[in-house]
Amino acid sequence: MSVSHTTNDQGASKYTETFWPPIRSALMSREVTFSDLELQCPICYTNMPIFSYPASDEKNDYGHGPIVYPCGHMFGRSCFVNNVTYNTNTGLDVSCPVCRGKFNYTKCKHPHYGFKMPRDMKGVEDFPTIVPQGGVVFELCHQCLIEATLKTAGEKLRADPGFPEDLRHCATVSITVNGQTYYSQDTKGELVDLEAPEGFKSYVAGLKAGLAFYEDSEILWMPGKRLQDMEIKCHNCPGLQSEEHE
Incomplete structure (x- = not known):
């Protein structure tokens, strides 16, 4: 040419x-x-x-x-x-x-x-x-990918047999990526960091490996880069439990 x-x-x-x-x-x-x-x-x-x-x-x-x-x-x-x-x-x-x-x-x-x-x-x-020339646009935009990940992560955490039963109704998951933090549900009051159960840690490791695979693809138009570097945390949010008992 x-x-x-x-x-x-x-x-x-x-x-x-x-x-x-x-x-x-x-x-x-x-x-x-x-x-x-x-x-x-x-x-x-x-x-x-x-x-x-x-x-x-x-x-x-x-x-x-x-x-x-x-x-x-x-x-x-x-x-x-x-x-x-x-x-x-x-x-x-x-x-x-x-x-x-x-x-x-x-x-x-x-x-x-x-x-x-x-x-x-x-x-x-x-x-x-x-x-x-063979490229493929990804399924979800950045915001929808974050929201879908938060929904699944929250469900995985609360269903994990290693997670305390008494915390399941007041637990939330956060994702921090590119300096911005998102939560799996609306939070009230102070958040207390929780140690993630081993099953949830395995889920997060698999999630990041999958994102790394997609982001390294030569054909995939992902909604953003370095999503594999996202930080995922578990929190106790007492405000959620209080709201449920109102």
């Missing part, structure tokens, strides 16, 4: 392709470097900064750095988020503004926000295959 070049105002040759596969190939072959990239957002026609946006993958980051949608087309993140928000609020399907491909998470049906373009060669090498 020929390399798309243009010359900027300073006379330097710049690579302007905004479809991920040829960008990846050009970077992998060292035909171009990151500093050669000058990518224009297909929505607003302004440049997408490569190195100035934050590293977070959360959808609430409204920088205009380039994101790659599962089809391979690339957009400024703020433009794409605005596009998703508008379509969602007006009852329209969320799709790629270029090819109109639809890539919602397959089970919860929430929209995929794409992945930020990698900024180092390790990220380029590990980036998942786009869907038209």
